[in-house]
Each structure stands twice: as C-alpha cells, then as structure tokens.
Amino acid sequence: MSQSLERAAEAGRPAGGDADVRRTRFKVSADLSIASTPLPNTYALYPTPRRPAMAVMPMPTPRSLILLLLLATPFFILLPHPSAASVSHPDLILPKVVNDNEAHVVVLTAANFSSFLAARRHVVVDFYAPWCYWSCKLAPKYAAAASHLADKGLDVALAKVDATQERQLARAHGVEGYPTVLFFVDGVPRHYPYYGERTKDAMVVWVSQRSVPEVQNVSTIYEAEKIITGHGVAVLAFLDSRSGAHGDELAAASRLEDMNSLYRAVNFYQTTSPDVAKLFHIDPEAKRPSLVLLNKQEEKLTLYDGEFRASLIAKFVSDNKIPLITYHHHTGSRLSDI
Incomplete structure (x- = not known):
C-alpha cells in the first residue's frame, strides 16, 4: 500500500487512486469550461425592433391649400344656430356680466310681473336670453343705468325677464328678438321699444325722457x-x-x-x-x-x-x-x- 502511494505521489496522482484522478480532472475541466464560456448576448437574445422609416410629407402647394379652404367653407357656413329668429351671435365669446352692480335691477317672472308693474308707475323691462351675445353685452350697461337712476331719485324701476324661461310672458308682449327693452306706464307697455345705443348714458337719457309727465x-x-x-x-x-x-x-x-x-x-x-x-x-x-x-x-x-x-x-x-x-x-x- 505504501509503495502504491509512493508511486502515485511520484506520478502526481492523488492518493485516492484512479477514481480520485477522474474526479479531479472532471472538476478542473468543468471549471475551465465555465470560465471559457462567453456570457450570453442580451442584445442578441432580445434584438431591438427597428423603427419604421418615417414617411416624408410633401409640402402643400398653393393650389392644394386653396382646394382645402374651398372644401372646408361649407362646413363653417352650415354650423347650427341656436335660434334662427334671434338677432344674437352665440358663436362669439360672451362678455362677462358683472352681477355686483345689478342690485337695482329687479328680476321678474310670470309670478310677480303683473303685481310689480301695478305697484310702480314707470317700469323698464329688459327681455333677454342668457346665451345671447347682445343681451350679455347690454347687461352691465343696463345695471349701471339702473344704479344711476336710483341714485338720481327718479321714480322708475329697471327690471329684467329671462325670455327663455318665461316664454309665454315674452310672447304676450311681442318679444321676437333679444334683447327687447320695453317701457311700461301704469302696467301698460308703450309702443316704442328701445333702439338706441347700448350705453349707460344713452339709456339714462331715454328713460329720463320717458319718465316725465305727459x-x-x-x-x-x-x-x-x-x-x-x-x-x-x-x-x-x-x-x-x-x-x-x-x-x-x-x-x-x-x-x-x-x-x-x-x-x-x-x-x-x-x-x-x-x-x-x-x-x-x-x-x-x-x-x-x-x-x-x-x-x-x-x-x-x-x-x-x-x-x-x-x-x-x-x-x-x-x-x-x-x-x-x-x-x-x-x-x-x-x-x-x-
């Protein structure tokens, strides 16, 4: 046994005999194979998809632009209008109405319209529509005129009626467009709607003249x-x-x-x-x-x-x-x- 160990040592083999030699060789070869194996190529396994080539849009010619405008024109002309009979422009940007100055403007409905006109000798009524451009434009001027007349002490009241909510009331007084401003004396409308400038001063002059005795x-x-x-x-x-x-x-x-x-x-x-x-x-x-x-x-x-x-x-x-x-x-x- 000692002789075989000596011979094995001289030959450089392990003491375990041929089996140990085979195991040692396998471990070394396995280590070498792992060390020499290249790392997997991630980009090769999951290749990046190519972006499709972008289509180059040709520059429009003047002739094509004119053709596009001609084709789009009927679309804008045929846009629906909220009310064909109205004189307003709802497609425009509505001006902001300042409600702080409307303290002297009385809101009338069918429930209080007759009783309020019976209590006041001179009443000016603005029949308006909330979506109407000209109604919204008149509102702050109308409120300013009401405040001015109240401070002046003139015996006249300025009121307003939402004609889109009080349709029968507006129809009874011949309202066909917005805004329609009527002057009432003793509950009876005078036959002269306001057609003047939509400014505070113009409305004050008109109301003042209509409020004097006959x-x-x-x-x-x-x-x-x-x-x-x-x-x-x-x-x-x-x-x-x-x-x-x-x-x-x-x-x-x-x-x-x-x-x-x-x-x-x-x-x-x-x-x-x-x-x-x-x-x-x-x-x-x-x-x-x-x-x-x-x-x-x-x-x-x-x-x-x-x-x-x-x-x-x-x-x-x-x-x-x-x-x-x-x-x-x-x-x-x-x-x-x-």
Missing part, C-alpha cells in the same frame, strides 16, 4: 323762460283749467306723439297764467284753449288754429316739429365756407 304744468315766468331758452320742441296750451276735457285731449296728443318717436323730441306744457301766455306770444284775451308750438332750432313760433282734438293736435305737431332743410351753394373750398 303734460307738465307751467305757472311761473321763471319756468316759462327755462322752456324758451332750452332745447328741442315745446308745445304750450293756454287753458282755463289744468284738468278737464281740454287737458285730457292734450295728454292724449302727447301720447300719440310719443308713439311715433324713439326719444321724446317734443315736450308738452299747459298753463293758466296770462303772463306765461304772453311770453309765448299768445294773446291772454284770446279764446281758450289756445296752443302754440315753439321750434327752438328754427326760432319759430307756430300758432295752432284747428279743433282742439288729440289726433289733430298730434298731426299739427308732427308737421311742424321737423325743421325745414335748406341748401346753400358754396363756390369756395375754404373751411369757413363749409
């Missing part, structure tokens, strides 16, 4: 001189009494005149004072009633000599309130000649 009394020389030196057209009636049949005819003539004008271009007055009548070149001894029209633009007084009836007086006023148009021939081109 016929104003003049009893002093001072009041008469203010009328004479003022603006516009004035009608003065010299009566025996401020109330009565003649006063009623004069008030009816004033209402007829209002129906035919946007703004109150003619103011009606009545007096029983002979001194006031003299300032208007009315003979105090003349038969009453007497009536005269003062056109301050033409500085002209016109005496009415017809029957004292509302329709005839209104026609007389309509025929004489508009100044005559005259033409002047200018030969020079200087600014002072124009």
Whole structure:
C-alpha cells in the first residue's frame, strides 16, 4: 500500500487512486469550461425592433391649400344656430356680466310681473336670453343705468325677464328678438321699444325722457323762460283749467306723439297764467284753449288754429316739429365756407 502511494505521489496522482484522478480532472475541466464560456448576448437574445422609416410629407402647394379652404367653407357656413329668429351671435365669446352692480335691477317672472308693474308707475323691462351675445353685452350697461337712476331719485324701476324661461310672458308682449327693452306706464307697455345705443348714458337719457309727465304744468315766468331758452320742441296750451276735457285731449296728443318717436323730441306744457301766455306770444284775451308750438332750432313760433282734438293736435305737431332743410351753394373750398 505504501509503495502504491509512493508511486502515485511520484506520478502526481492523488492518493485516492484512479477514481480520485477522474474526479479531479472532471472538476478542473468543468471549471475551465465555465470560465471559457462567453456570457450570453442580451442584445442578441432580445434584438431591438427597428423603427419604421418615417414617411416624408410633401409640402402643400398653393393650389392644394386653396382646394382645402374651398372644401372646408361649407362646413363653417352650415354650423347650427341656436335660434334662427334671434338677432344674437352665440358663436362669439360672451362678455362677462358683472352681477355686483345689478342690485337695482329687479328680476321678474310670470309670478310677480303683473303685481310689480301695478305697484310702480314707470317700469323698464329688459327681455333677454342668457346665451345671447347682445343681451350679455347690454347687461352691465343696463345695471349701471339702473344704479344711476336710483341714485338720481327718479321714480322708475329697471327690471329684467329671462325670455327663455318665461316664454309665454315674452310672447304676450311681442318679444321676437333679444334683447327687447320695453317701457311700461301704469302696467301698460308703450309702443316704442328701445333702439338706441347700448350705453349707460344713452339709456339714462331715454328713460329720463320717458319718465316725465305727459303734460307738465307751467305757472311761473321763471319756468316759462327755462322752456324758451332750452332745447328741442315745446308745445304750450293756454287753458282755463289744468284738468278737464281740454287737458285730457292734450295728454292724449302727447301720447300719440310719443308713439311715433324713439326719444321724446317734443315736450308738452299747459298753463293758466296770462303772463306765461304772453311770453309765448299768445294773446291772454284770446279764446281758450289756445296752443302754440315753439321750434327752438328754427326760432319759430307756430300758432295752432284747428279743433282742439288729440289726433289733430298730434298731426299739427308732427308737421311742424321737423325743421325745414335748406341748401346753400358754396363756390369756395375754404373751411369757413363749409
């Protein structure tokens, strides 16, 4: 046994004999095979997919652009409109409505419309639609006018009605477009919707003119001189009494005149004072009633000599309130000649 060990040691073999030699060789060869085996190529096992080549879009030619515009035009023209009968532009950007200033604007519905108009002598009502461009544009100006008139102490109320919610109420008052602004006196609408500028100042002037009495009394020389030196057209009636049949005819003539004008271009007055009548070149001894029209633009007084009836007086006023148009021939081109 010792001899075999010696021979094995000399030969460099392990002491375990041939079996040990085989195991040692296998371990070494296994270690060498592991060390010499290359690592797996991750990119080879999972290759990165190639991106498809991008298609190159040719530049559009002017002819193709014109063709695209022509094809797209009918689409924009045929866009649906919320209401064909409306005069609004809902496709535009709606202006913001400032609700803080609407404290003096009364919200009316079918439930409180009649009772509110019965309680107030003069009421202005804005029939609007929330989606209407022009309604939204008018809202802040309308609220500002209401605040101004309230601060001024004028006996008139400004209100609004959502015509899209109160359709029967709007239909009953002939509302066909938005916004429609109507003036009510003693619960009865006057036949003159507001067609003026949608500004606070324009609406204040319109409401103020509509809120004055149909016929104003003049009893002093001072009041008469203010009328004479003022603006516009004035009608003065010299009566025996401020109330009565003649006063009623004069008030009816004033209402007829209002129906035919946007703004109150003619103011009606009545007096029983002979001194006031003299300032208007009315003979105090003349038969009453007497009536005269003062056109301050033409500085002209016109005496009415017809029957004292509302329709005839209104026609007389309509025929004489508009100044005559005259033409002047200018030969020079200087600014002072124009």
